[in-house]
Each structure stands twice: as C-alpha cells, then as structure tokens.
Amino acid sequence: MPADPAPDQLAELDAFLLELNRASAEVILPLFRAAHGLVDKGGAKGFDPVTEADKGGEAAIRKLIAERYPDHGVIGEEWGEDRPDAEWVWVLDPVDGTRAFISGLPLWTTLIGLRFQGRPVLGSIGQPYLGEVFVGHAGGARRIGREGTSPLRVRECPNLTDAIIATTDPEGCFDGAELGAWRQVRAAARLARLGCDAYAYAMVAAGTMDLVVEAGLKSWDIDCAIPLIAGAGGLVTDWRGAPLGNDGGQVAIAGDRRCLEEALVALKRSAK
Template sequence: MNLDDDIALAHALADAAGAVIRPYFRARFVQEAKADASPVTQADREAEEAIRALIEEHRAGDGIIGEEYGAARADAERVWVLDPIDGTRAFIGGRPIFGTLIALMIEGHPVLGVIDQPISSERWIGAAGRPTRFNGKPAGTRACPELSRALFATTAPWFCGGFEALRSAAGDTLLGGDCYNYALLASGHGDLVVEEGLKLHDWAALLPVVEGAGGRMTDWHGQSLHKGSDGRVVAVGDPALLPQVLELLER
C-alpha cells in the first residue's frame, strides 16, 4: 500500500471526526461514565463510528483498534488505532486542548500518526521517514539539551511516576493537555512529556509526530515503543534530554 494513499486517508478520517465533534463542542450532549469511571460522550462514540465506517469502506482488510468500540481484525498486518477524543474531560469542560488521534501500525509499530484539534483547526501528521507537518508546513522541535531549562508537561501528577523529581529538575512545569502536549512539543513549544498508564490508542499516533519532528519517544527504559509496551512513555524534543530523564525515572 502506498504511504501517500494512507496519508490522504488519514486526513479524510480526521476530517470526518472533526465534522462530528465540532457541533457538540460547548453544546449539549449525552455523557456517561465507563466501567473505569472515565467519561465518554456521544461525540466520542459518533466520531469513532465515522472513522471506522471510512476505514471499512477504503481499507476493508485492515484491522481497527478503537477506544470506544474495541478491536476488529486486530491481528492484521496493518491496524488503524483510534482515539476519537483524547482528552474527553477537556472536551466536556469546553477547553480546546483535546485531540483526535489516528495511527496506522504495521506489524505492531506505528508508521503514521495524526493529532487533530478540530476546534482550532490544528493538525499534525507524522509518517515514517518523513518530516512531521503542521497544517501542511514542516514542524520541528527546539533545542534544549539541559533538563534544568526544559518545559516539562504532563496531564496530571498521578499519570506521571517521578513527578516531583522531574518537576524539581525541570525549568518549569505545565499540567493538563493530554495529546496536545505532544503536538506542541513537536512544534517547539515544549521540551518534555512524561506519562504512565497509557493505552495503545493513547500513544500510537503520537510517536510518528514527535519523532518526525526531530524528537524521541520511548518507554521509561529508553526502549522503542511497540504494541506490547507497558504504557509508560517519555517524549523529548531534544534527544539529549532523554538520558537525563531516564536516570530520574529509574530512581
């Protein structure tokens, strides 16, 4: 399959999700609590339905793993991994710092990722062997080789083991943001994101975006992320930061 064709489809998938999500933003919608007590809205579900319908139409042999509707053909060589609204709490609260995440994995490794913010019309797309693009233009991380100067972001302290050590060592700290933190890192507006407890749909789309922009994204042992990774991730804009961060996480 031609990667250009997959990129074009990924754009169409993000467009379809955004068209569903935008009318619900800061409007009335049905909201429920899932079994793990995390929130889900009709926007989450309808957006994933729209994405899955297009995949079934255009890539019927590919697998799908989605946050809301589970897996179909998950053992396929090519699998699309979906999180229709990453940051549902932000969406519910009317904060435009959530995102739609769309990834294509081949043999268990992400080769294509989209982070789409449908309210502000911001889209990052990364693909293996290609530079990350933000709204069609090249995106790049910034130089920051010293942790003491780094802007460290995480969604919440309870999603980040070693939070206090990292907060103390970093130049400054931001809380909140979900996938938006990784997108901004890829555009040079942050230096470090550390989180744990992520599921495949939470991180698969992020890796191609971060690494295509010049950053690195690994597990807490510095190993490459793959389908079987444990959900503890580190993303750095400047690869020189990675050893410093891993040393703190190993304590």
C-alpha cells in the same frame, strides 16, 4: 526487521488520514460546548467520562476505513478491536482528553495512528476546534492549519533545567513511586504544564515544549505520536529509555535526547 511501507502507499494513506480527521470532526465539533451526552463509565473505579462525541467520532472513522480499506484492522478505545493482526491496523482515540472536552477546553484531540506489520508508521493529532492537524511519518512531520501547512521540527534542549515539560494529571495518573519520579523531574525543569493530554505531544513536535512524561497509557493514547514525533526529529521511549512497545504504559516523549537522558535518571527508578 519489519519492512517499510512503499512510499506511494504511505502517501495515499497520509491523504486518507486527513479525510478521517475531517469525518470525525464533522461529528465531534457540533457536540463541543453543547449537549454531548455524558456518561460515567468508571463506576467504583472513579470518574471515567465518555460522550456521544467519543462514540460517534470513532464510528465515523471506522465507517470510512471499512468502505475504503476493508482488509485493514482497527483498534479503538470506544468500539474495540477488529482484525488487530492485519498487515495494516488503524489505532483510534476519537476524543483524547474527554475531561477537557466536557469542560469546554480546546485541549482535547483526535488521535489516529496506523501500524504496518505491527509497527506505527503514520500518525496524526487533530484539534478541529482550533483548525489544525499535526501529521507525521518517517519522511517528516507537518502542521496543517487554516493558514496553510508548515513543517514541524523539535527544538534543541540539552539541559533539563531549560526544559518546558508536561504531564496530564500527576495526582491521578501516577502511583506513589511514579509520582516521586515526576516530582524529581519537575523540580529540575524550568516550567511544567498540566492537563494538556496529547496536545502536549504535538507541542513537542512543534518545538514549543521539550518533554512529556506519562504513565498508564493505552495503545490508542500513544501510537499516533510515535511516527509524528520521529518525523519531527524527536523520540518516544519507555521510562527506561527503550523503544516503546505496542501496549502503551510508561511513556516519555522528548525533542532532545540529552534532555531525556537527564530525566531518565529519575524515571528509571520507577520504571516497570
């Protein structure tokens, strides 16, 4: 099994992670609800927006990493890979939820994950407009807000019928079989919310939501959530209930394993 990072290393990089969030926020926030330079990179595949906030936020993060830790690798949505096989690799999505960003909705987030020897060990979900960063690793998870810092802990939810669940866009993100599985899970759950992107992951860690189901994710969409959710006492799996690899794909994020197991009855039928 891969070794765990030394506690002093992890503490140092945890502090640096907050610096990265501040650096990206300085670039991104002035463009929110302002002229953001929208470009559609989807072409014939459909609308796929990118803005100067996406590009500039990632560039700011990469600049700091290169200055402080030049031997670290980086994988980012906007600027590609640099030494992806390094011992330490940062995985970045500067504006997850660009559709929310261009709509003026404060549900977009900055996602920063860190791998050690190929395994996610540290992650953050930041929402600078709301002034909060959710940070987690094996030692625990916390929310840092304008009013201070508080621990994060998932809540108990043994039954799917009591669960608050989420996905981003069932019609746009799921294929036919996946959509059918989502509808079965949705029919059983108490309440479903749509369009929250990775902010819903943070709410599972905070104990206000119970389950997030997604498909077609990339590594930069989910790496940050694996240590964050684990640190809060939850779990991240694929649709078969197996540990998630480094390539994203079909993902389930849950606070309570019992609730997840009920959802997996439907999800496994469409697992890839």
